[in-house]
Amino acid sequence: xxxxxxxxxxxxxVTYAIVTAAFIFVEILVSSGSASNMFKGLLVPFCVYSxxxxxxxxxxxxxxxxxxxxxxxxxxxxxxxxIFSCAVKDTITSPWVRFPIAMLLGGLxxxxxxxxxxxxxxxxxxxxxxxxxxxxxxxxxxxxxALFIGSDSKGLHFSLTSQGDLGLEPDGKMIxxxxxxxxxxxxxxxxxxxxxxxxxxxxxxxxxxxSRTGRAVMSIRDNRIAAESIGxxxxxxxxxxxxxxxxxxxxxxxxxxxxxxxxxxSKFDYNLSILILVFVVLGGIGSIRGSVIAAVVLTYLPxxxxxxxxxxxxxxxxxxxxxxxxxxxATIRGFFAANLxxxxxxxxxxxxxxxxxx
Amino acid sequence: MALLEVKxxxxxxxxxxxxDEFSISIEKGELYGLIGPNGAGKTTIFNLLTxxxxxxxxxxxxxxxxxxxxxxxxxxxxxxxxxxxxxxxxSNLSVIDNVKAGLSxxxxxxxxxxxxxxxxxxxxxxxxxxxAMELLKVFDLDKEAELPASGLPYGKQRKLExxxxxxxxPKLLLLDEPxxxxxxxxxAELMNTIRQVRDDFDMTVLLIEHDMSLVSGICERLSVxxxxxxxxxxxxxxxxxxxxxxxxxxxx
Ligand SMILES: Nc1ncnc2c1ncn2[C@@H]1O[C@H](COP(=O)(O)OP(=O)(O)OP(=O)(O)O)[C@@H](O)[C@H]1O
Ligand SMILES: [Mg+2]
Numbered sequence: 001x002x003x004x005x006x007x008x009x010x011x012x013x014v015t016y017a018i019v020t021a022a023f024i025f026v027e028i029l030v031s032s033g034s035a036s037n038m039f040k041g042l043l044v045p046f047c048v049y050s051x052x053x054x055x056x057x058x059x060x061x062x063x064x065x066x067x068x069x070x071x072x073x074x075x076x077x078x079x080x081x082x083i084f085s086c087a088v089k090d091t092i093t094s095p096w097v098r099f100p101i102a103m104l105l106g107g108l109x110x111x112x113x114x115x116x117x118x119x120x121x122x123x124x125x126x127x128x129x130x131x132x133x134x135x136x137x138x139x140x141x142x143x144x145x146a147l148f149i150g151s152d153s154k155g156l157h158f159s160l161t162s163q164g165d166l167g168l169e170p171d172g173k174m175i176x177x178x179x180x181x182x183x184x185x186x187x188x189x190x191x192x193x194x195x196x197x198x199x200x201x202x203x204x205x206x207x208x209x210x211s212r213t214g215r216a217v218m219s220i221r222d223n224r225i226a227a228e229s230i231g232x233x234x235x236x237x238x239x240x241x242x243x244x245x246x247x248x249x250x251x252x253x254x255x256x257x258x259x260x261x262x263x264x265x266s267k268f269d270y271n272l273s274i275l276i277l278v279f280v281v282l283g284g285i286g287s288i289r290g291s292v293i294a295a296v297v298l299t300y301l302p303x304x305x306x307x308x309x310x311x312x313x314x315x316x317x318x319x320x321x322x323x324x325x326x327x328x329x330a331t332i333r334g335f336f337a338a339n340l341x342x343x344x345x346x347x348x349x350x351x352x353x354x355x356x357x358x
Numbered sequence: 359m360a361l362l363e364v365k366x367x368x369x370x371x372x373x374x375x376x377x378d379e380f381s382i383s384i385e386k387g388e389l390y391g392l393i394g395p396n397g398a399g400k401t402t403i404f405n406l407l408t409x410x411x412x413x414x415x416x417x418x419x420x421x422x423x424x425x426x427x428x429x430x431x432x433x434x435x436x437x438x439x440x441x442x443x444x445x446x447x448x449s450n451l452s453v454i455d456n457v458k459a460g461l462s463x464x465x466x467x468x469x470x471x472x473x474x475x476x477x478x479x480x481x482x483x484x485x486x487x488x489x490a491m492e493l494l495k496v497f498d499l500d501k502e503a504e505l506p507a508s509g510l511p512y513g514k515q516r517k518l519e520x521x522x523x524x525x526x527x528p529k530l531l532l533l534d535e536p537x538x539x540x541x542x543x544x545x546a547e548l549m550n551t552i553r554q555v556r557d558d559f560d561m562t563v564l565l566i567e568h569d570m571s572l573v574s575g576i577c578e579r580l581s582v583x584x585x586x587x588x589x590x591x592x593x594x595x596x597x598x599x600x601x602x603x604x605x606x607x608x609x610x
Contacts, residue, residue: 006504210472212466212472212483215462216462227448228429230439230523231435231462240469
């Protein structure tokens, strides 16, 4: 390589390489028959949670605003894409056409909600976003759990009370059945598609962060008053960022809903929002790569530990604490960075240490 | 017509009249000093000029455009940029990215262009990098371009703030105690840099400073503030030899 890569570019390339390597490794495991069914069942969720976590990290780590409603955006994406796929599955039979449109739609609908929430809230200073997104997530979940949609020759029917209320013709079919959710969504999600979408998400995020817009967003995070003094339009940049987080959250939800035989709104509760926030915090706030690693490790761990049920929560908690120490304690991070640099020096004689965490 | 025309500017915080009837007129290309004892209201005037505080009285006009009551963002776009007494860098960004943040409004491409890395992204980023390096060179910061801003020594952080402000291509540059925390050598060097900025960028500078060697060394005219009120205004040498000014600084 003739030109030296900028540290930010190098960081993104390392992440792409790690994710691709992990993907290839898993593909080999699966095709050689050494992967358990439990593990295979986790492959799409790995991608879903990674996408949800990195996109939340954009708002939490890069913009510096707390959002407690990532599950709400996933829920909107999951539902809107599933409704779309159910409605068109007889007309558009190829999943290669149907699924990308469904994901795009899921993302766009979620982004619209994100921007509608953001317009009033992101103008305010303080932690209002946390409060409003928390309420938003719960409201979305409860409204969708009470929603009935059916279709027949007269078109779509809606109700918020009961299935009978829809007045469907005898040959009409249910799309959303209240708290029972959506069944019959085509199972279009695969690990391969999940990997591609995750890679695209990572590329979008890294490109965004390393662009004029991302720089402006991080400037606002670091010092709002100084950002205003150089003429940066605070509200605009916050809205773009939050909208992108909602969009990608919606895409994650779409991937999720096309992986399940039955989709229920109750899955997208407050606990899921917090879980994703935990991935972000433990992976290191602002570290895209960390979010992916934390999402995968912390999705995998509880499942592996099922066999030793008695010690499960104990081990899970220890891992949480260790990760927290790794990622949030500057002294320890510095210690490992220094030793890693030494190791690298021995291996490649490259003395320049890469500094992670911005 | 003067570049900056301020008439009878005033603001109160509760019962405290922090600035009262402050008027000033600065010509294009001037190096103008604003001095006064601690708590006199100097920084408050900068905050009024840049829209951080809204004045209760008076008007601010820059190059014939009325800026009274405008937001900080609008005022920067109209041509006033500043530095801060308590340094406010984007501490997690690299040195060059701090300057490039300042270039944001003059070197534009959309968020989508950045995300999809369209050709315009590479073109504009290249121009930004060149412009940013050019500015960093003026302040002798080009070798530290890739360091995090928070890793710079104090004096260099102050210089980086000036570079970032200049990146917005202002007509008027406000410097709040640019030499604070610098040793005499650094201060002497800074004086040269400020002069160079004025000459090379055709800049008009209004600066607050306690270091009298800097003030008397580079400012052509001065305003002296005391308890929020103008004490004296005029040519530097005359103002500094005024007995009233001397007592305001030494007496009390
Ligand atoms: N936001 C505010 N609320 C209340 N009082 C304020 C505020 N900002 C400034 N003041 C008061 O206004 C007066 C002038 O403050 P200012 O910071 O302008 O002084 P200064 O001349 O810059 O002093 P120094 O040389 O110490 O920087 C002080 O008494 C200060 O306490
Ligand atoms: Mg001050």
